[in-house]
Amino acid sequence: MTNRLTMLISFLLILGAAFAGQCAAADPPPCLLCGNAHTAAEHSVLYKGRAIPLCSPACQEHFRELERTGGLDPLTAGIEPRAALFQADSAPQRLGGSRLPFWIGCYVLLGVLTGGGAAFVAVRKGIPAGSSFAIGFALNVIGLAIVLAKPARETEFHVTGLRKVPTTRASLRCPDCGKANHPSANLCLHCGRALEPLSRSEVNPT
Amino acid sequence: MLNFIKRPLDRLLDTANMPNRRPELRAHNESNVDDMFIIGDLAGAPVIKLAMEQGYEVIHHIASLPGAKGGDPNVYDVVVAGAGAAGLNAALEAKEAGLSCLLLEKSKIANTIENFPEKKWVYAEPDTKPPKGKLWLDGARKEDLVARWNAMITENDLDVRREEGVESITRPDRKSPFVVKTSKGEYRARRVIIAIGQRGNPRKLGVPGEEQERVYHRLYSPRIYEGEDILVVGGGNSAIEAALVLSEANRVTLSYRGAEFGRVFKDNERLLKAAVDAGRVEVVYESNVTRFDDGIYTLERQEGGAKREEERKFDHAFVLVGAELPVGFLRSVGIRLENEWRGNWLASLGLTVAALFFAGLYGPDARMAGLAANVPPLASGALALLAVAALFVTASRGNRYSWLGISFLACFTVYGAKVGNGEEFWPFRGWGFEALSFGDRPWSFWYTVLYTVLMTVFGIQAMKRWGFDRKDSFQIWRYVSLIGFQWVFFFLIPEFLFQWAVQMNWVGDTLANDPQFAGQAWRSYGVVYAWPLFFYTFFYDPHQIWIVWGVVLTFVLIPILSFFHGKRFCSWICGCGGLAETLGDRWRHLAPKGKESIRWEWMNMAVLVFAVVVTVGILIKDSIAFVRAPSEAGLHIYRIYVDVWLVGILPVTLYPFLGGKVWCRFWCPLAKLMGLYSKWFGRFQIKSNDKCIACTECTRNCQVGIDVMSYALKQEPLTNDDSSCIGCGICVTVCPMDVLSFGDEPAVTSEKKTALTTES
Numbered sequence: 019m020t021n022r023l024t025m026l027i028s029f030l031l032i033l034g035a036a037f038a039g040q041c042a043a044a045d046p047p048p049c050l051l052c053g054n055a056h057t058a059a060e061h062s063v064l065y066k067g068r069a070i071p072l073c074s075p076a077c078q079e080h081f082r083e084l085e086r087t088g089g090l091d092p093l094t095a096g097i098e099p100r101a102a103l104f105q106a107d108s109a110p111q112r113l114g115g116s117r118l119p120f121w122i123g124c125y126v127l128l129g130v131l132t133g134g135g136a137a138f139v140a141v142r143k144g145i146p147a148g149s150s151f152a153i154g155f156a157l158n159v160i161g162l163a164i165v166l167a168k169p170a171r172e173t174e175f176h177v178t179g180l181r182k183v184p185t186t187r188a189s190l191r192c193p194d195c196g197k198a199n200h201p202s203a204n205l206c207l208h209c210g211r212a213l214e215p216l217s218r219s220e221v222n223p224t
Numbered sequence: 225m226l227n228f229i230k231r232p233l234d235r236l237l238d239t240a241n242m243p244n245r246r247p248e249l250r251a252h253n254e255s256n257v258d259d260m261f262i263i264g265d266l267a268g269a270p271v272i273k274l275a276m277e278q279g280y281e282v283i284h285h286i287a288s289l290p291g292a293k294g295g296d297p298n299v300y301d302v303v304v305a306g307a308g309a310a311g312l313n314a315a316l317e318a319k320e321a322g323l324s325c326l327l328l329e330k331s332k333i334a335n336t337i338e339n340f341p342e343k344k345w346v347y348a349e350p351d352t353k354p355p356k357g358k359l360w361l362d363g364a365r366k367e368d369l370v371a372r373w374n375a376m377i378t379e380n381d382l383d384v385r386r387e388e389g390v391e392s393i394t395r396p397d398r399k400s401p402f403v404v405k406t407s408k409g410e411y412r413a414r415r416v417i418i419a420i421g422q423r424g425n426p427r428k429l430g431v432p433g434e435e436q437e438r439v440y441h442r443l444y445s446p447r448i449y450e451g452e453d454i455l456v457v458g459g460g461n462s463a464i465e466a467a468l469v470l471s472e473a474n475r476v477t478l479s480y481r482g483a484e485f486g487r488v489f490k491d492n493e494r495l496l497k498a499a500v501d502a503g504r505v506e507v508v509y510e511s512n513v514t515r516f517d518d519g520i521y522t523l524e525r526q527e528g529g530a531k532r533e534e535e536r537k538f539d540h541a542f543v544l545v546g547a548e549l550p551v552g553f554l555r556s557v558g559i560r561l562e563n564e565w566r567g568n569w570l571a572s573l574g575l576t577v578a579a580l581f582f583a584g585l586y587g588p589d590a591r592m593a594g595l596a597a598n599v600p601p602l603a604s605g606a607l608a609l610l611a612v613a614a615l616f617v618t619a620s621r622g623n624r625y626s627w628l629g630i631s632f633l634a635c636f637t638v639y640g641a642k643v644g645n646g647e648e649f650w651p652f653r654g655w656g657f658e659a660l661s662f663g664d665r666p667w668s669f670w671y672t673v674l675y676t677v678l679m680t681v682f683g684i685q686a687m688k689r690w691g692f693d694r695k696d697s698f699q700i701w702r703y704v705s706l707i708g709f710q711w712v713f714f715f716l717i718p719e720f721l722f723q724w725a726v727q728m729n730w731v732g733d734t735l736a737n738d739p740q741f742a743g744q745a746w747r748s749y750g751v752v753y754a755w756p757l758f759f760y761t762f763f764y765d766p767h768q769i770w771i772v773w774g775v776v777l778t779f780v781l782i783p784i785l786s787f788f789h790g791k792r793f794c795s796w797i798c799g800c801g802g803l804a805e806t807l808g809d810r811w812r813h814l815a816p817k818g819k820e821s822i823r824w825e826w827m828n829m830a831v832l833v834f835a836v837v838v839t840v841g842i843l844i845k846d847s848i849a850f851v852r853a854p855s856e857a858g859l860h861i862y863r864i865y866v867d868v869w870l871v872g873i874l875p876v877t878l879y880p881f882l883g884g885k886v887w888c889r890f891w892c893p894l895a896k897l898m899g900l901y902s903k904w905f906g907r908f909q910i911k912s913n914d915k916c917i918a919c920t921e922c923t924r925n926c927q928v929g930i931d932v933m934s935y936a937l938k939q940e941p942l943t944n945d946d947s948s949c950i951g952c953g954i955c956v957t958v959c960p961m962d963v964l965s966f967g968d969e970p971a972v973t974s975e976k977k978t979a980l981t982t983e984s
Binding site for chain 2: 151
């Protein structure tokens with residue numbers, strides 16, 4: 019356990035170091051108001067989701083003044099909103115690039131839906147769900163139609179998803195000796211008398 | 225001070241092993257030792273029929289391997305250790321498959337069943353599944369079942385050595401056969417199957433005097449005791465049932481270390497209360513037996529915060545505190561256990577730090593220039609890769625800390641480089657985002673592709689595990705939903721459709737030409753992600769459409785969903801939960817469990833409160849000047865710590881160690897908000913009937929750490945009042961006895977227990 023604790027503390031230290039590294043300033047953009055290259059995080063401000071680089075308390079004061087007089091929007095219009103951390107770069111530059119991922123996505127999405135439908139039908143019909151999903155996934159609507167057209171298979175051991183009801187019956191009492199037997203027994207285990215089974219045996223008794 | 229952190233952390237991490245550890249298994253029940261398989265009780269088979277199934281399937285797998293039949297008369301194809309249901313069925317199947325097989329049993333055939341109380345009825349559950357293999361199984365009294373199995377051994381001419389336990393298994397090298405040493409001889413085998421179970425290894429108190437004749441660890445014939453002072457130790461169903469049956473003709477004291485019985489059948493609880501009221505049983509809670517002397521035992525009791533010892537007399541004592549995994553034996557043959565922290569943590573830590581350090585030298589970051597002056601970029605890159613390779617080597621040799629290091633490096637890279645705009649995390653600053661951006665797409669796009677592909681591939685795998693293989697349409701639809709939502713709402717819309725809608729004026733001229741709407745494609749994640757999971761819904765200059773939708777989603781639609789379905793958003797819709805349910809599915813059993821882990825869930829309340837405070841602060845900062853600075857600082861902290869570390873890096877790093885739901889369960893503020901909605905006015909619940917056999921499968925597979933079995937045993941509804949259940953239904957699916965069902969199903973009472981009571 020000491021090992022685990024030490025490992026945890028060590029990783030927390032790495033986390034702290036990484037955070038410290040993250041917080042250390044990269045090359046800052048120039049001041050929005052005076053163009054000075056030496057901007058600092060403590061002077062910069064957020065405005066309508068935009069990170070505004072500023073270089074000094076004087077520029078900060080100037081910025082507040084413009085904010086009060088409503089003269090900021092023309093200055094900040096060219097700066098993208100900071101946005102959510104992971105989507106900061108999600109704006110127009112993404113419009114380029116191939117559309118192939120989109121069409122692949124549509125095919126996979128439809129495949130998952132029709133494959134799921136085929137597997138659902140297969141479970142209901144008592145036929146293999148895995149291969150039905152594969153057919154539905156690969157052939158989309160055609161695959162679903164193929165699975166729908168397949169005949170159902172008779173199966174006694176059919177699990178109906180989450181709508182399960184216990185099927186165990188009460189034990190079967192021997193009319194002669196009164197001892198309890200499995201509901202599927204056709205012979206009394208105790209006296210050998212022939213019994214009328216209440217359900218089909220799960221296996222062929224040896 | 226360290227103990228202050230260490231103790232609760234220790235308890236939390238160990239809860240994943242409840243109630244017993246299991247060996248680490250690969251596909252086809254193969255242990256970490258090649259060609260050595262584990263089946264039956266040891267491998268977690270909850271009932272006889274499923275133990276038999278494991279024996280059958282392992283032999284089928286072995287028979288399908290190339291060169292399964294060796295042909296050397298001095299080397300068995302398979303040696304099976306343990307002649308219980310699993311081992312016997314494996315031996316019978318091996319015979320059928322033409323494999324030479326030796327079955328070793330340290331005591332009697334089906335020893336666990338043999339040791340059941342006299343005339344106990346053995347069930348062939350689950351009825352919905354046919355038994356596999358040749359071994360006969362139908363409901364029967366234990367004497368008849370064992371007699372039939374013995375007859376089958378003779379009829380099939382199995383090579384069985386009774387009362388010959390395995391003492392050691394060794395193999396000089398990978399190509400040589402195993403040498404199986406027993407109490408009577410030595411055998412060589414190409415493959416070994418361990419089916420020794422754990423019931424034959426009762427847990428002991430480890431106190432002086434426990435070895436004496438009158439102290440037992442199982443109750444075989446309760447009727448032979450009359451008019452005696454009897455001590456029963458334990459708090460499970462076995463102990464309570466023993467106390468009840470012994471109390472019919474004796475004076476019984478039941479000693480239990482806990483303050484209440486947490487995992488007992490509702491009926492047992494009722495019968496015990498009646499026995500206590502009638503004065504037939506005295507229950508001593510919060511007590512421990514510290515020694516047994518001749519006819520006297522010492523009981524340490526907790527009274528008013530102080531410990532007190534007292535001596536009591538006894539004629540017989542039954543210590544029924546469960547069974548233990550034969551850890552010593554398993555380790556002696558080289559088998560690793562689940563959730564076992566092995567290896568040199570210092571070496572792994574060093575390699576992890578080295579990989580990050582050298583990766584940092586590779587980059588052009590000015591801060592590193594002094595350090596990197598004499599190290600060519602390619603050399604530093606090669607050193608970083610070398611450190612990663614060394615981590616892989618040590619991990620493949622069983623160092624779990626190295627796996628943790630690899631997992632951390634992978635997640636740190638994926639998320640740390642994704643920030644972009646020159647703000648990547650060290651050591652990727654200035655080059656990570658660019659290096660991972662290709663095909664005219666930024667890394668964040670490829671990250672989304674990677675996320676979606678992982679969810680799809682592992683989602684189909686999980687769908688097979690829980691849906692196809694178990695013929696469970698609920699799970700099929702659940703995984704289709706998770707994968708579908710990921711593709712539609714977290715990939716196709718934000719990455720393509722939103723932008724096309726703007727470009728092609730599908731949203732109308734006004735919106736298409738409004739930069740506040742058209743320039744913020746990322747906000748389309750908020751179509752499904754509600755505040756506070758999508759933290760930026762209400763600020764960063766949103767268009768009013770998004771504000772209205774955000775309010776409707778968080779404060780109208782999510783409460784309605786919670787009313788009907790509790791927290792199913794997490795298990796049917798959410799991308800974060802989706803990755804946990806798909807990629808993290810294989811590690812779901814490692815989730816911390818029970819009350820101890822639930823105490824740690826206070827953290828998501830803390831994140832929710834933090835999110836509320838920061839959101840309010842950001843919204844009012846332009847009106848109230850002194851709120852500005854703390855709000856912006858809070859926002860910065862939230863972005864880094866919650867949106868990167870707690871959502872991305874840490875939870876995904878921890879998937880293979882604490883299961884997939886670390887973020888959803890411990891830190892997600894939306895999960896907490898839905899939990900509160902569901903607790904206040906939800907109607908979601910999981911109900912139980914009276915058929916629970918305490919196999920722990922439901923608890924083991926719960927990703928949010930609920931001790932589902934304790935609810936099932938007591939037939940209490942499981943709701944969001946005192947649990948963070950997300951309604952994934954895996955507990956319902958996995959239950960071999962069909963005990964659990966969702967709330968709209970009527971509770972079913974089986975006829976079986978009634979019949980059993982009548983018989984006895």
